[in-house]
Amino acid sequence: MARNRFPALRTSRFRVSCAAKLETVNKVCEIVRKQLALPPETDLTPESKFSSLGADSLDTVEIVMGLEEEFGISVEEESSQNITTVQEAADLIEKLVQKKEA
Amino acid sequence: MALKLNTNGPFLQSQKLSSFALPPMANNLSLRSPKFVMASTLRSGSKEVENGRKPFMPPREVHVQVTHSMPPQKIEIFKSLDEWAEQNILVHLKPVEKCWQPQDFLPDPSSEGFEEQVNELRERAKEIPDDYFVVLVGDMITEEALPTYQTMLNTLDGVRDETGASLTSWAIWTRAWTAEENRHGDLLNKYLYLSGRVDMRQIEKTIQYLIGSGMDPRTENSPYLGFIYTSFQERATFVSHGNTARLAKERGDLKLAQLCGTIASDEKRHETAYTKIVEKLFEIDPNGTVLAFADMMRKKISMPAHLMYDGKDDNLFENFSAVAQRLGVYTARDYADILEFLVGRWKIEELTGLSGEGQKAQDYVCGLPPRIRRLEERAQGRAKEARNIPSAGFTTGK
Numbered sequence: 001m002a003r004n005r006f007p008a009l010r011t012s013r014f015r016v017s018c019a020a021k022l023e024t025v026n027k028v029c030e031i032v033r034k035q036l037a038l039p040p041e042t043d044l045t046p047e048s049k050f051s052s053l054g055a056d057s058l059d060t061v062e063i064v065m066g067l068e069e070e071f072g073i074s075v076e077e078e079s080s081q082n083i084t085t086v087q088e089a090a091d092l093i094e095k096l097v098q099k100k101e102a
Numbered sequence: 103m104a105l106k107l108n109t110n111g112p113f114l115q116s117q118k119l120s121s122f123a124l125p126p127m128a129n130n131l132s133l134r135s136p137k138f139v140m141a142s143t144l145r146s147g148s149k150e151v152e153n154g155r156k157p158f159m160p161p162r163e164v165h166v167q168v169t170h171s172m173p174p175q176k177i178e179i180f181k182s183l184d185e186w187a188e189q190n191i192l193v194h195l196k197p198v199e200k201c202w203q204p205q206d207f208l209p210d211p212s213s214e215g216f217e218e219q220v221n222e223l224r225e226r227a228k229e230i231p232d233d234y235f236v237v238l239v240g241d242m243i244t245e246e247a248l249p250t251y252q253t254m255l256n257t258l259d260g261v262r263d264e265t266g267a268s269l270t271s272w273a274i275w276t277r278a279w280t281a282e283e284n285r286h287g288d289l290l291n292k293y294l295y296l297s298g299r300v301d302m303r304q305i306e307k308t309i310q311y312l313i314g315s316g317m318d319p320r321t322e323n324s325p326y327l328g329f330i331y332t333s334f335q336e337r338a339t340f341v342s343h344g345n346t347a348r349l350a351k352e353r354g355d356l357k358l359a360q361l362c363g364t365i366a367s368d369e370k371r372h373e374t375a376y377t378k379i380v381e382k383l384f385e386i387d388p389n390g391t392v393l394a395f396a397d398m399m400r401k402k403i404s405m406p407a408h409l410m411y412d413g414k415d416d417n418l419f420e421n422f423s424a425v426a427q428r429l430g431v432y433t434a435r436d437y438a439d440i441l442e443f444l445v446g447r448w449k450i451e452e453l454t455g456l457s458g459e460g461q462k463a464q465d466y467v468c469g470l471p472p473r474i475r476r477l478e479e480r481a482q483g484r485a486k487e488a489r490n491i492p493s494a495g496f497t498t499g500k
Contacts, residue, residue, distance in 0.1 A: 056400060061477060 024071075025090045031066045032086060035059055046087035063089070071097055160311045160411035163318045172259055172324035179386060180260030180272065180325060186382065187271035194375040195278045204289035207361045209296065220296055226355045227297035234349055235299050237431045240422035241342065242290035244407040245283065246309045250317050251406065252280040258321065258328040279372060286365045293361060308412040315409040320401045326394035329379045334403045336373035337440045340366050342432040349429065377447055388453050389460040395450070396463030399441065399470055434478040442471040 029044050036053050038044065044053070050060055064080045067073070067089060073096040075083075083089045209219030256262045261272035268274075294300050321327040347362035383391040410419040426432045445451070450467055453460075 058473060058477075062473065065477075065480060 024093055028086050028089045032063055035063050047085055049085050160315050161409050167318050168322045171322035177260040184271045191275055191375050194371050202364055204285055208292050223296050224298050227299050230353050233425050236425045239300055242294055243309055245287035247312045248283055249313055257323050258325040259323045261325050282368055304412055311411045317406055319404055327398055329376050330395055330398045333376040333380050336369050336376055340369035340373055341436050345431040384448050389456050392460050392463045396466045399467055438471045438474040
């Protein structure tokens with residue numbers, strides 16, 4: 001499943017299931033920034049690994065909880081363990097939101 | 103009301119472990135917070151359990167084992183506290199002449215009524231549900247791994263018993279503490295043996311594996327880390343044995359309740375001693391001690407028996423702690439409560455003169471209990487949802 005590295009090129013007409021909207025990615029970034037209290041200078045990209053940003057296991061769980069609240073989804077424990085970057089989080093969110101709306 | 107038991111039971115006489123009767127989702131969900139807080143059950147690999155392990159080998163710690171992280175000049179602190187320890191810590195030991203012994207709570211083999219007393223014990227034990235026994239057995243195995251804990255205390259710089267008969271207050275404490283704890287395993291062992299409700303051989307094997315495995319609680323030879331760890335643990339065992347006592351009482355087994363309650367009261371005395379030591383360290387070296395506290399909490403307080411193994415079940419400890427969680431004997435909520443208690447006991451919020459790192463540590467430990475509670479509430483909420491699913495098809499236990 002190819003990951004889209006250029007979310008800015010996506011419009012809602014091209015709903016490819018494996019890529020997350022820019023809006024989603026940005027929201028994830030916001031939640032991660034808040035959870036980890038990142039100073040504004042800290043670079044945060046879709047590929048940023050939570051652990052490199054200083055997140056411990058508790059932070060990661062809380063990030064997932066924050067995403068659940070924000071997007072109204074429920075993340076299975078097995079899935080949440082596969083979320084290690086912003087992109088992975090955004091992709092999973094999209095998948096779960098689409099499933100919910102289906 | 104008997105639980106429909108239908109899967110493999112670690113210790114029970116041809117009975118099955120009840121937690122497997124839960125639908126898989128609820129089982130996982132109820133593990134979510136304990137999985138976080140009980141480091142041993144973190145899937146991120148604190149145990150070498152996954153592929154690549156030879157069969158029939160007990161789990162091992164996978165974290166890098168760090169040694170002597172306390173700067174050697176701090177060893178002086180403990181030497182200089184020897185007299186203080188004699189006056190303030192050794193007083194929490196009970197003189198042997200005043201101590202209870204296991205025989206006080208067990209049928210008396212030298213009496214005419216021995217067999218009758220044993221039968222009474224066995225009749226009472228029949229009324230107690232399997233999952234309670236699972237927890238009691240887990241507790242007994244933990245207590246019986248005492249050599250590991252005495253060893254752990256003797257790894258600590260500045261306070262170790264250098265000869266095995268050293269007369270420093272620290273060494274006297276460690277030996278006497280060990281002697282008091284030794285009665286716990288003995289008592290639980292004899293009770294379980296007489297009860298007839300458990301597979302003793304399996305348990306004995308498990309104990310042999312566990313003592314062979316040892317444990318590294320990540321205290322790195324530092325008495326700061328070590329005594330923070332033991333403070334937490336003693337309170338945890340106090341809570342846990344207190345709960346098994348309460349549950350036994352609710353089941354109408356007053357003798358068992360008394361047995362567990364007596365063990366719990368020892369643990370409370372030990373908790374008092376260890377928290378006092380750490381309190382003194384906060385007085386002498388607040389920055390170093392708060393950093394140590396945060397460090398232990400980040401690493402998570404691993405349970406002494408987390409390497410428990412019986413020769414066949416790779417998830418033995420997880421299963422045991424899941425039952426303990428479910429019965430309310432020792433839960434993620436207890437973990438948060440203990441932490442919160444220690445934050446209050448050691449007056450972390452009032453610490454002053456801390457370095458930047460020290461303040462971060464202070465903020466971390468003060469903010470941690472509510473975070474853990476939130477996690478636990480969520481897991482409970484999920485587990486509840488799962489139980490409400492009609493197709494779950496199981497009954498709640500006694």
